[in-house]
Amino acid sequence: MERLSTPVLVLAGIAIILYLLELFRLIPASLSPAMLWINFLIDFVFLLDLTTKLIILRTKYIKSPWFLIDLVSTLPIISSTIELLGSIGPQLEATRAARGARVARVARVARVARIARVARAAQVAATLQAIRGQSFGKGASAEQDTPSFNRSLMIVIPILLIVFIAVAYFLIQQELNNLQADLSRQVEAAATRADIQRIPQYLNAGQARDPQIEKIYLTKEIDGRTLEFAFSADEAHKRADRTQGLMLIAVLLTTAGVVYMSRSLKTDETKGEEVSILHQFLSPSIVEKIDSNSEVVERFYKQWLSVFFITIQGLSHVTEEDDENIEALALRRRRVMDIVRYQVVEVHSGVVDKFIGDTVMVWLGGPFSVHWKRLASFRERLLVDELEFAEQDIRSVAREIEAIRQKQGVEDEEEHMERLAFLEEIHREVEAKRDALLAKHEEAKRDNPSLQTRLREAVQMYKVQAAKSAVLCCLDIWEEVAKETERNGAFGLSIGVASGSVSIGNFGSTQQIGFTVLGPTVDRAARLEPVATKYGCRLLIDLETYELIKESTDLKFRMLPHIAIENGAAPIATYEPFKRDRVQQEFLDAFHEGVFAMQNYQLDKAIEYFKTADALRDGGDAASLQWAEACETVLQK
Incomplete structure (x- = not known):
């Protein structure tokens, strides 16, 4: 049925234009017969539209506000039918004379109600916009539930129609009274019949019998006889119609302005709501790109990034042991994740890709950086x-x-x-x-x-800056979480960082956005994260990240023995970064000597160096102890 709305709306617009032309007397008299048929056909289409919907939709349609609007829109059929029948022959003169003009004019005013059909256009347009737009999986409903809008139509449309008809009737009566008063003064001043006949509105006997001419009757006593004279009321109706036309134009312009402002406000509010929702699922940098150019979510990119995974250690185990106190655990976890997001998004302008259980995936760089x-x-x-x-x-x-x-x-x-x-x-x-x-x-x-x-x-400078920012971000997160642990007993972290080329894009489903990164670099970062904990480190970075930032003056690194980050894979070089002022050079030197001795199969010396490194670090060093224990195990075998 909505497919019929467009032609009906077009007809409503044509009807309003024709009505304005009639009010301003811009239609030549020679076209009056054709206009009668045009008005009748337009009004008949509206009546047919109403009848069809009543037959098909029945009760559902009657309960909707559109029934009231469509019903009001059919009222001009009364006017156009009477005017058309009145033009056919003199046998209908009595009907026309009795009720034609009055009913016709009141019904013509009712055509203004067709403006309300434009409201339907707004509803249809909103639906089409939702269907065509980038809704990111939110399906657009063809039939929207708008109870408040419906109630407003049910109240506003009858009130506007009644007010308009009342004002139109008042204008006509006011102009008629003014014209009658003016004519009365002229008739009173006339001395003879000839003087009265010279009044411009005077109608002769033939014109006085024409039922299509609205008349004002006045009496005058001349030569001892009381005579009745007929005068044309057309001038009063012209002035009233012009006033109605100006009033209708004002209503149309006001309505158009209000609709435009309301839709603009609604667009801003909707956009703000959509952006707010997107901010809950995507990082601000991605939301800004989507907001400025929605095509970005449909494109795929091959870019160089630094990717890292951060896991809260021990959360799953604690959850299993204390599953009744899940809310307290969730709050503690949320404090850690808030720290992660703040450092990643607000401080280092990175992207929080997704939360995966106890783990958060982050990337930094690319066109969003x-x-x-x-x-x-x-x-x-x-x-x-x-x-x-x-x-x-x-x-x-x-x-x-x-x-x-x-x-x-x-x-x-x-x-x-x-x-x-x-x-x-x-x-x-x-x-x-x-x-x-x-x-x-x-x-x-x-x-x-x-x-x-x-x-x-x-490009090289960009890589250095992105990799360094990623590492500093991870170190800042570790320090902030350590402070939280001291205050509220939070959890430890394990972090893996890798840098390299990745594929960026919407790799989600058709109905749900999944803007993320894929590729070997992502896999390497994901595998480095659990390895960091396994070998007693806070975080591990891969060789490419290290090569880019090894000359940084505010960072130091310790090289671990080559390790395999997945079963069956060749061992790779990994490094643990430190802020320069947070680590002693003697500790790093002792650990590196242990690594070199182990690589040269001097296991006794390696054990000695690793234990020295453990002693040099405040609170001990889990990695040094693990490698010393590994060397001892090999010696025992």
Whole structure:
């Protein structure tokens, strides 16, 4: 039934325009017969619309406010029918004379109620916007439940209609009274019949019998006889109609302004609500990108990032032992996660990807990072992003073309061929766009030969800054959680950090957004996290992260013996970072000597160095003791 709303709304608009033209007397008299039929046909369509919905929707439709609006919209059929019948022949003159003009004018005023049908347009438009928009899995309901809106229509529409009709009637009576008073003065001043006949509104005998002309009757005693004279009331109706027209235009403009302001306010409120909801599930940097360009969530990127996993140690075990006090445990866990989010998002401008049980996944870098600004200007001048998107589009279209070609000969051959031709045309257009971008890219390099070199330098600086920020973020989190542990008995942490190329994009389902990162770098960070605890470290970083930040003046590192982070994999180099002012160089030197001795199979010396390192560190060093114990086990065997 909603498909019928558009043509009906168009007819409502046409009816309002025609009504305004009638009020301002802008329709030539020669077109009056045609206008009678046009008005009748439009009003008949509204009556048919109402009847059809009553038959199909029945009680549900009658209970809705749209029934009242549609019912009011059919009232002008009274006017148009009487006017049309009155124009057919003189046999209906009595009917027209008795009730035609009065009923017609009151019913014509009722056409203003068709404005209310525009309210339906707002409802339909909102539904279409939800269907077309980026709703991130929130399905749009074609039939929205709007009880407050419905109640307002049920109250406002009758009131507006009654007020408009009352004002219109008052205007007509006021103008008629003014005209009658003016005519009375002129008649009173006239001395003869000829004087009265010279009054502009005077009607002769033939005109006085015309039922289509509204009249004012006045009496005058002339030569001892009381005579009745007829005068045209058309001037009064013209002035009243012009006033009604201006009033209707004011109502339309006011309504349009209120609707526009209300919808603008609602848009802002809805947008604010959507952003607020997104902030609860996504990091601010991603929300800002989506808010500025919703296409970002449908694109996929290959970028260099630092990824880290943080796990609260012992929470699962405590939960099993004290499952009745889960609320207190949840609050303690939330305090830790609040620390993590604050440091990641607010301090280091990173992205909290997801919470996975006791673990939180975080990444830092890429176009969502403040560090990206170092190279964004160079990428923009060299059209790097546009070229990457164009290449991505080419691959996507080519993949679809190949899939269709593999289906050829199976079924719907004609449909497949049509689709294939369409995609091949798109493929050529995208390739042409890529070629044009490449030409501009080469031109930019020729105009400024240093751009490419400066971009490479900016990329390297970006990697250093992102990796360092990730490591400092993890160290800050560890320190803040340690303070929380001293106050409220929170839990320890284990952290794994890896840096490298990852795939970024919406890897969720069709109905639920899952903006995340994938790739070997993510897997490596996930495997380093449990290894850190296994070997007595707070956090471990991979070789690529270490190589980028090893020259940092505010950090120190200890190298662990090569370890396998997964079954069957080759051992890799891992490092534990420290803030420079939080660790003694003698401790690091002793531990490294132990590592070198162990690698040279001098296990006795390795044990001695590891125990020395344990003694040099305040509170002992779990990693040193574990490696010393490992060496002792090998010696015993």
